[in-house]
Amino acid sequence: MELDYEQYKLVKEALHERATFLNIAPYLSSALPIMLPVWWQIPYFWVGCKAYDLLAGREALESSYFLPRGKALEAFPMLKKDKLVGALVYYDGQHNDARMNVALALTAVSHGAVVANHVEVKSLVKNEKNEVCGAVVRDVLTGDEWTVKAKGVINATGPFTDGIRKMDEVTTSEIVAPSAGVHIILPNYYSPGNMGLIDPATSDGRVIFFLPWEGNAIAGTTDTPTEVTQNPLPKEEEITWILDEVARYLNSDVKVRRGDVLAAWSGIRPLVRDPGAKNTESLVRNHMINVSSGKLLTIAGGKWTTYRAMAKDTVDKAIEVFGLKPTSECRTEYVKLVGSHGFTNTMFIKLIQQFGLETEVAQHLANSYGDRAWAVASLAQATGRRWPVFGKRISPYYPYIEAEVHYAVRREYACTAVDVLARRTRIAFLNAQAALESLPRIIDIMSTELSWSKERREHEYDSAVEFLLTMGLPSPKSRLLYPLNDDRTSAGEPIESGALVGGKPVLSNGSVVRPTSPIMTHIPDALYSRNQFHPNELKEFQNVFAELDVDGDGHINSQDLGVVLDKLGVHVSKNLLDGIIAEVDLDKNGSVEFNEFLEVMSSVKEIQIRKEFARIVASLEERKELSKREAAAQEQARGGSDKGGPKGGWWHAGNWDRGGKDGKGEKISTERSGGGV
Numbered sequence: 105m106e107l108d109y110e111q112y113k114l115v116k117e118a119l120h121e122r123a124t125f126l127n128i129a130p131y132l133s134s135a136l137p138i139m140l141p142v143w144w145q146i147p148y149f150w151v152g153c154k155a156y157d158l159l160a161g162r163e164a165l166e167s168s169y170f171l172p173r174g175k176a177l178e179a180f181p182m183l184k185k186d187k188l189v190g191a192l193v194y195y196d197g198q199h200n201d202a203r204m205n206v207a208l209a210l211t212a213v214s215h216g217a218v219v220a221n222h223v224e225v226k227s228l229v230k231n232e233k234n235e236v237c238g239a240v241v242r243d244v245l246t247g248d249e250w251t252v253k254a255k256g257v258i259n260a261t262g263p264f265t266d267g268i269r270k271m272d273e274v275t276t277s278e279i280v281a282p283s284a285g286v287h288i289i290l291p292n293y294y295s296p297g298n299m300g301l302i303d304p305a306t307s308d309g310r311v312i313f314f315l316p317w318e319g320n321a322i323a324g325t326t327d328t329p330t331e332v333t334q335n336p337l338p339k340e341e342e343i344t345w346i347l348d349e350v351a352r353y354l355n356s357d358v359k360v361r362r363g364d365v366l367a368a369w370s371g372i373r374p375l376v377r378d379p380g381a382k383n384t385e386s387l388v389r390n391h392m393i394n395v396s397s398g399k400l401l402t403i404a405g406g407k408w409t410t411y412r413a414m415a416k417d418t419v420d421k422a423i424e425v426f427g428l429k430p431t432s433e434c435r436t437e438y439v440k441l442v443g444s445h446g447f448t449n450t451m452f453i454k455l456i457q458q459f460g461l462e463t464e465v466a467q468h469l470a471n472s473y474g475d476r477a478w479a480v481a482s483l484a485q486a487t488g489r490r491w492p493v494f495g496k497r498i499s500p501y502y503p504y505i506e507a508e509v510h511y512a513v514r515r516e517y518a519c520t521a522v523d524v525l526a527r528r529t530r531i532a533f534l535n536a537q538a539a540l541e542s543l544p545r546i547i548d549i550m551s552t553e554l555s556w557s558k559e560r561r562e563h564e565y566d567s568a569v570e571f572l573l574t575m576g577l578p579s580p581k582s583r584l585l586y587p588l589n590d591d592r593t594s595a596g597e598p599i600e601s602g603a604l605v606g607g608k609p610v611l612s613n614g615s616v617v618r619p620t621s622p623i624m625t626h627i628p629d630a631l632y633s634r635n636q637f638h639p640n641e642l643k644e645f646q647n648v649f650a651e652l653d654v655d656g657d658g659h660i661n662s663q664d665l666g667v668v669l670d671k672l673g674v675h676v677s678k679n680l681l682d683g684i685i686a687e688v689d690l691d692k693n694g695s696v697e698f699n700e701f702l703e704v705m706s707s708v709k710e711i712q713i714r715k716e717f718a719r720i721v722a723s724l725e726e727r728k729e730l731s732k733r734e735a736a737a738q739e740q741a742r743g744g745s746d747k748g749g750p751k752g753g754w755w756h757a758g759n760w761d762r763g764g765k766d767g768k769g770e771k772i773s774t775e776r777s778g779g780g781v
Contacts, residue, residue, distance in 0.1 A: 320366060
């Protein structure tokens with residue numbers, strides 16, 4: 105009963121905060137219907153949805169409802185029809201978390217807060233009573249250090265909570281149990297623009313969601329244990345698992361492919377253990393507040409939905425612990441965030457009429473900046489075309505415009521290219537390749553605004569590319585060829601693409617490798633490609649098909665498929681070929697049309713790509729393990745000393761070249777970095 109009551113309180117609080125979201129930031133939050141496909145469990149899920157409505161009470165977004173099979177397929181046309189009975193639809197909230205984070209900071213500034221971006225804590229300051237009374241901080245962009253004195257210090261650093269707690273007390277036990285959630289972005293044709301989907305019972309019991317998001321479709325998992333790192337990488341097996349689960353729900357017209365993954369990332373959620381509980385191993389369901397003997401106040405756990413309630417509880421505790429004298433009760437439940445005051449759902453129309461913006465761009469600005477969209481639009485450059493008049497895009501695929509980069513630097517504390525790509529806009533999370541293509545122009549604009557040197561510009565590009573690799577961008581260093589024997593076993597070490605002699609690949613020892621099939625030669629490219637076949641491949645397919653199509657009627661005998669594959673250098677067993685033919689459901693008339701032949705080649709290529717990528721992943725894991733062993737051996741040889749070398753990983757500030765004469769970059773003044781709203 106106690107556990108049930110705790111769960112009840114958690115859900116009740118989350119539903120209340122969801123309603124608060126929609127009230128204080130209406131341009132960033134919206135209601136989204138989410139479909140729960142059902143086969144035989146209708147009564148069970150119907151009761152659950154209605155209980156959810158009941159808990160929400162007057163703050164419910166909309167009532168849940170049942171859709172019969174036909175209506176469910178009409179609402180979600182990509183859904184698999186087999187054995188589908190219908191679907192239950194309930195409503196939940198959705199928001200732009202990057203823009204919400206910026207709006208919170210700007211709202212705090214407007215109420216008198218001082219915000220410092222790209223600043224890290226080096227150590228805590230204590231008084232004669234051994235109580236925390238400040239911190240030594242460092243600007244990671246310039247290297248400047250200074251001391252901030254305070255009546256009290258609040259540790260709200262998420263996954264890095266324990267690092268700050270150990271600055272207060274070295275021997276303190278760790279309380280964070282980091283948990284990773286992997287997300288992938290797919291093209292918008294994978295999901296309707298106004299309906300999400302959730303699967304509460306996947307093949308391994310985890311929950312997976314599949315939602316429209318910022319013009320694309322997002323799919324992701326619940327929590328899995330992980331380690332705390334600055335930029336966690338999504339594991340390939342997690343991406344493959346998500347794709348496999350998505351494929352279970354979609355009909356045969358939607359071929360779920362690895363190449364359709366536009367971006368992939370892993371986020372860390374800091375689940376926590378209560379150090380004051382009897383069982384310190386059990387995780388806290390909600391957030392937890394802890395005050396150390398040195399009066400360091402730590403807030404940890406929780407989730408985005410309940411951020412405001414977490415902040416309220418934290419400040420209430422700070423008032424008690426630090427002896428503060430508030431002048432009023434907490435008002436954050438009713439204080440609208442920056443951008444909300446003049447927002448309406450139709451304000452984008454005025455943006456179109458007054459600035460000559462594209463409809464998609466105007467809607468994006470209104471839904472990302474609220475009433476501040478006018479300030480952004482006023483910075484837009486003329487396109488030089490009849491329409492749109494203003495608003496040059498930084499990517500042709502998304503509605504982000506160059507004016508947003510100017511605004512981010514001047515009014516939103518953006519200091520690096522990654523700030524713009526990932527923390528002011530969402531392009532890095534939506535499409536890693538599109539973000540890379542936008543990067544040079546973003547750096548040009550920021551360089552003009554912040555007077556960057558050539559060295560700083562180069563550093564920004566390199567740092568942004570390294571960041572995009574954690575967002576699913578294929579590494580330019582991974583273009584390797586994996587030579588194979590006829591039975592698909594390894595024919596030697598991988599070689600760099602382009603290392604050819606007389607058209608044949610060459611190993612580092614100078615020996616020439618036997619040519620592999622055309623399909624296998626392009627495995628690294630094909631894995632990440634949106635289109636499954638290269639133009640040269642299609643031309644070769646057409647030529648070979650035409651050779652066997654002797655009467656020119658557009659058909660070949662199904663028995664000739666093996667001959668075609670042999671001519672293309674692709675060796676497939678008869679059993680595998682029969683299985684592929686059955687899967688693509690060829691006509692049973694003994695002939696194969698070219699479109700059916702492409703289906704066969706598509707399946708063959710997908711199988712080979714997955715098999716070869718598994719080999720690549722295994723090879724990379726072996727290299728990682730070898731690197732760890734070499735690093736450990738070097739550390740042991742130095743006797744554990746770290747003198748003379750850079751500290752930490754690439755993200756450590758000491759390893760960064762920020763441009764300028766001394767490599768520390770130029771100091772960014774408060775006015776230039778957005779010190780005002």
